[in-house]
Amino acid sequence: xxxxxxxxxxxxxxxxxxxxxxxxxxxxxxxxxxxxxxxxxxxxxxxxxxxxxxxxxxxxxxxxxxxxxxxxxxxxxxxxxxxxxxxxxxxxxxxxxxxxxxxxxxxxxxxxxxxxxxxxxx
Amino acid sequence: xxxxxxxxxxxxxxxxxxxxxxxxxxxxxxxxxxxxxxxxxxxxxxxxxxxxxxxxxxxxxxxxxxxxxxxxxxxxxxxxxxxxxxxxxxxxxxxxxxxxxxxxxxx
Numbered sequence: 001x002x003x004x005x006x007x008x009x010x011x012x013x014x015x016x017x018x019x020x021x022x023x024x025x026x027x028x029x030x031x032x033x034x035x036x037x038x039x040x041x042x043x044x045x046x047x048x049x050x051x052x053x054x055x056x057x058x059x060x061x062x063x064x065x066x067x068x069x070x071x072x073x074x075x076x077x078x079x080x081x082x083x084x085x086x087x088x089x090x091x092x093x094x095x096x097x098x099x100x101x102x103x104x105x106x107x108x109x110x111x112x113x114x115x116x117x118x119x120x121x122x
Numbered sequence: 123x124x125x126x127x128x129x130x131x132x133x134x135x136x137x138x139x140x141x142x143x144x145x146x147x148x149x150x151x152x153x154x155x156x157x158x159x160x161x162x163x164x165x166x167x168x169x170x171x172x173x174x175x176x177x178x179x180x181x182x183x184x185x186x187x188x189x190x191x192x193x194x195x196x197x198x199x200x201x202x203x204x205x206x207x208x209x210x211x212x213x214x215x216x217x218x219x220x221x222x223x224x225x226x227x228x229x
Contacts, residue, residue, distance in 0.1 A: 035218075037166075045158075045166065045209050045220040061217035062123065095165050100177075106213040107172055108156035112165035 002026040004098060006113035012086050012120050019082035020116045022096030029077040030054040033099035035109055036070060036081050040092040048094070050105055051079060086120045093117050124148050124212050126221035134229040141197040143224045145210035150190045154214035157186055157195045160223075161206045169208075170195065200226070 007021040022034060036048040049060040053072045060070070072079045079096055094116050097109035125148040135141050145155065153173040158166040168177050170186035173193055183198045197204055205228055210221040 037220075044207075044223040045160075045211075047211070047218045047220060050218070059216045061219075063217075097165075100168060100171055105218070106154045108158075108168050108211065108213060109166075110168045110177065112167075115165055 002098070002111050004096060004111050004113040006094075006096060006116045009117040010119065012118070013122055014086055014088055014120055016086050016120075017082070017084050018086055018118065019080050020094060020118065022079040022081075022113050024077050024079075024098065027098075029072075030074060031103055032101075033103075033105040034072070034079040035097050035099070035105070036068075036079075037095045037097065037109075038064075038092045039095065039115075048081070050099075052103070052105075053079065054103075086118075088120050088122075090118060091120050123217055124151060124215060124219055126210055126212055126219055128208075128210060128221035128224050130224060131222060132225045132227070134227050135200050136229045137200055137202060139200045139229075141200055141204075141226060143195040143208055143210075143226075145188075145193040145195070145221050147191045147193075147212055151212040151214035153189050154212060155186075155188065155193045156211045156213060157184075158209045158211065159204075159206045160209065166209065197226075202228075 030053045035050040038046045048064045051058045051070045097112040100110035101107040127146045155173045157170040160166040174186045207225045
């Protein structure tokens with residue numbers, strides 16, 4: 001069974017760093033893209049970026065470029081989303097998900113993690 | 123960036139109704155358009171990819187159509203479990219943007 005499991009909720013202060021994780025199982029990690037999506041409280045979905053674990057080819061939304069870093073550790077079948085300096089405006093639910101098609105990101109995301117709630121408050 | 127405009131943003135419908143949601147793109151996206159369903163407190167669920175391909179396990183009352191800049195999601199015979207928010211997403215070019223969502227509520 002394909003599974004995507006995200007790390008637990010985080011409460012941080014502005015200026016702190018954070019890395020959240022997305023661990024997959026049940027398929028070959030390196031052959032499907034992994035994407036990240038933000039959902040601020042009461043708002044819609046926003047595309048953060050996407051990575052291809054085989055070669056770490058990464059694409060970011062301009063809205064998030066320079067604000068976050070997406071990476072993978074193939075040894076642990078895990079993708080990461082990290083911040084070096086959090087802001088209150090980063091408070092949101094963050095989802096990771098797998099591409100629906102082998103090595104192709106253009107057909108949507110079919111298996112989603114449960115989401116990681118990030119709260120940034122002083 | 124390609125902007126996606128969904129309409130309506132909110133609709134109230136009864137069980138059994140036929141529901142139509144439209145997604146318009148600011149420029150052509152070919153058929154690289156997907157539809158998701160999201161229920162409160164849950165992750166999105168992929169319903170339709172490539173504009174019209176129903177995902178495995180998704181009821182046949184859901185259908186998608188369109189290409190280029192105009193796309194439609196139809197729910198033929200709304201069921202109680204269909205009350206949710208629906209999002210379109212274009213995956214033709216980076217960044218892969220989402221529409222603003224359509225909330226379907228019980229009338």
